[in-house]
Amino acid sequence: MSSIRYEINPDAVIVLTLDAPGSAVNLMSEAFRHDLHEAVKRVQLDLKHRPELLGVIINSAKSSFFAGADLKAMLKIGPSQAASFFEQVQSLKADLRALEKLGKPVVAMIQGSALGGGLELALACHHRIAVNKAGIEIGFPEASLGLLPGAGGIVKTVRLKGLQAAVQVISESKRLSVQEALDMGWITQVVASDDALMPAALAALRSGACSQVWDDPKHRIPGGGPSQAAIASMLSVAPAMLVEKTRGNFPAQEAILAVAVEGAQVDFETALRIESRWLTRLATGQVAKNMIQSFFFHLNEIKADRSRPQGEAARMTMKLGVLGAGMMGSGIAWAAASRGLSVVLKDVSREKAEHGKAYSARILAKRVESGKMSPDKAQAILQRIQATDVMQDLSACDMVIEAVYEDQALKAKLIREALEVLGEAAVFASNTSTIPITELAKASSQPEQFIGIHFFSPVEKMPLVEIIRGKKTNDATLAKAYDFVKQIGKTPIVVNDARGFYTSRVFGTYVNEGMALLGEGVSAARIENIAMQFGMPVGPLAVLDEVSLKLADDVLHMRGAKPVSDEDIRDRLSMIQSIETLRCLQEQVLAHDHDANIGSIMGWGFPAYTGGTLQFVHHYGPQAFLARSLELQARYGERFSPPALLHQLAKG
Known part of the structure; x- marks a missing residue:
């Protein structure tokens, strides 16, 4: 069964309906590319023999227009397939160019999101008409997966909007609204409803307009090409700014800049070949595979609730109690109230509770000032937070989270006091990052309704929540x-109870290794710089007290330093985290790979280009990782001893 339905309607229009069999979305799969090639040949033949035909409409039978590349297939592409992959991309572009050069108008009717290859298919149409409704996203998300738009997306966007705008929107993987896409030139017309699409498409066909700006010999790139003074000035610093931002670890961003700049200096067809070559380099590399695995497949596993108990009915939280109005408690209150929940924020005094509520007021004031939120909406959010010093005010809460400092006795006292006023069905959660949940639950008369919900600081910015x-x-x-974590717009991972849980435990090995290196005489600056070059957001010593760190560093320098290579420093700081992650999986602290990878990236900032602490083993190569672990074990100690799980991975 073809993924493209072909018909000629009573209005003398060829209609190509995208409808991949057995799939909720249309994908740029091998089957689709074959079907597109056959459809284009048939269109050419029909237009040749039936001059009365007005042109072509491309629409979708799915809720979205087109979802982009077949990422499962992308994972299988290796360096040995580079030549064939390049030819596949060029063949696809030839079919898209054939649509552009039919001599009759081609119209894309966009009733849903058009992303990646779907947008590139739309850009091959002379008229791109979209419905202006909420939820439709138009854009190129490829860079967030270590790739680039390789079917003309970069080359065409540069010619539509200019170098600077094209590089920014594509390298940042921005998904635009329909109106924003109209401004970018990706969309040529906006209609108010689905019913208005066909009349607008017929009008476009009857206009006879069937040319693209990049085929106009008089067309010039908006803002000028690389030789223009303003653009040349921007390009002189762009590579350095890019390296500062990515530390050279994200090849997709470098490739997007290269395609845009190189392609702007040559003819259109040559620019398309340049784009194909850069895409081939990325698609056959490891970074794209890492990012696809984690940011698409593993993140989708979490969105699909793979770590949630199956068969349990959805249980939304209606009213949340928060014990402790310090930094964490205030942040949790904000996160819940901003998503529509009623919140009772309790502290030992009304003054402290109000101070915690003021945290939300400051965030809201900034949003109102910047025009991102109306004053009425801000006030409505703030009114959802009740500041109190009375425990009885928690009585109507169906969930309570304690967020006081790490004192087990204090937490136990609050647990007992809160349970005296809570209903029998209420869930009690602790935001602890270190104390075992099973130990804290001993203070509860209902330990089966006790759980850990570990937020990260600052709560309003950090997307991850670790459920213990x-x-x-x-x-x-x-x-x-x-359900609560998803309700407030955060990403949940689930771990089993153990000292340090997952995130604190593994991050602790990173900090400890930094201290070990310092103890061996390696300078603090060198340790921090190599960690940052690897891609960590902060060095392992940055979380320590600055004064004591300076004293330790001075003493160690007086003693003299042991020779430790940059390679050893990098591998010790990075691999120790992966080794500890493997131990967490082996000990069943973690049950799923997706929780390991997403938790490490979103939780403490393990470099995204690696795909996470577990995917990093595959990035390095399991056999090579095992061999290197054994080297580090022999040289630096048993903490680098490879877990049995690593031996299994190395055996394949």
């Missing part, structure tokens, strides 16, 4: 915690 299941936590409680 205690030994007695039941499925219903875990499901409610999971």
Whole structure:
């Protein structure tokens, strides 16, 4: 069955309906490319023999227009397939160019999101008409997956909007609204409803307009090409700014800049070949595979609730209690209230509770000032937070999160006091980052309804929440915690109870290794710089007290330093985190690969280009990783001893 339905309607229009069989979305799969090639040949033949035909309409039978590349297939492309992959891309571009050069108008009717290859298909149409409705996204997300738009997306966007705008919107993987896409030139016309699409498309066909700006010999790139003074000035600093931002670890951003600049200096067809070559380099490399695995497949596993107990009904939180109005408690209150929940924020005094509520007021004031939120909406959010010093005010809450400092006795006292006023069905959660949940649950008369919900600081910016299941936590409680985290727009991972859980435990090995290097006489600056070059957001010593660190560094320099290579420093700081992650999986602290990878990237900033601490083993190569671990073990100690799971991975 073809993924493209072909018909000639009563208005003398060829209609190509994109409808991949057995799939909720249309993808740029091998089957689709074949079907497109056959459809283009048939269109050419029909237009040749039936001059009365007005042209072509391309629409979609799915809720979206087109979802982009077949990423499962992309994972299988290796260096040995580079030549054939390049030819596939060039063949696709030839079919898209054939649509552009039919001599009759081609119209894309866009009723849903058009992303990646879907937008490139639309750009091959002379008229791109989209419905202006909420939720439609238009853009190129490829850079966020280590790739670039390789079917003309960069080359055409440069010619539509100019070098600077094209590089920015594509390298940042921006998804635009329909109106924003109209301004970019990706869309040529906006209509108010689905019903208005066909009349607008017929009008476009009857206009007879069937040329693209990049085929006009008089057309000039908006803002000028690389030889123009203003653009040349921007380009003179762009590579350095890019390296500063990516530390040279994200080849897609470098490739996008190269395609845009090189392609702007040559004819259109040559520019398309340049784009194909850069895409081939990225698609056959490891970074794209890492990012596709984690940011598409693993993130989708979380979105599909793979770590949530199956069979448990959805349990939304209606009213949240937060114990402790410090930095974490205030942030949690904001996160919940901004998503529509009623919040009771309690501290030992009304003054401290109000101070915590003021945290949300400051965030809201900035949003109102910047025009991102109306004063009425800001006020409505703030009114959802009740500041109090009375424990009884928590009585109507169906979930309570304690967010006081790490004192087990204090937490136990608050747990007992809160449970005296809470209903029997309420869930109690701790925001602890270090104390075992099973230990804290001993203070509860309902340990099966006790769970860990570990937020990261600052709460309003950090997307991850680590949910910790205690030994007695039941499925219903875990499901409610999971639903709550998604309810407030965060990304949940689920771990089993153990000292340090997952994120604190693994991040701790990174900090400890930094201290070990310092103890061996390696300078603090060198340790921090190599960690940052690897891609960590902060060095391992940055979290330590600056004064004590300076004293330690001075003493060590007086003693003299041991020779440790940059390679050893980098591998010790990076691999220790992956080794500890493998131990967490082996000990069943973690149950799923997706929780490991997404948790490491979103939780403490393990470099995204690696795909996460577990995917980094595959990035390095399991056999090579094992061999290197054994070297580090022999040289630096048993903490680098390869877990049994690593031996299994190395065996394939």
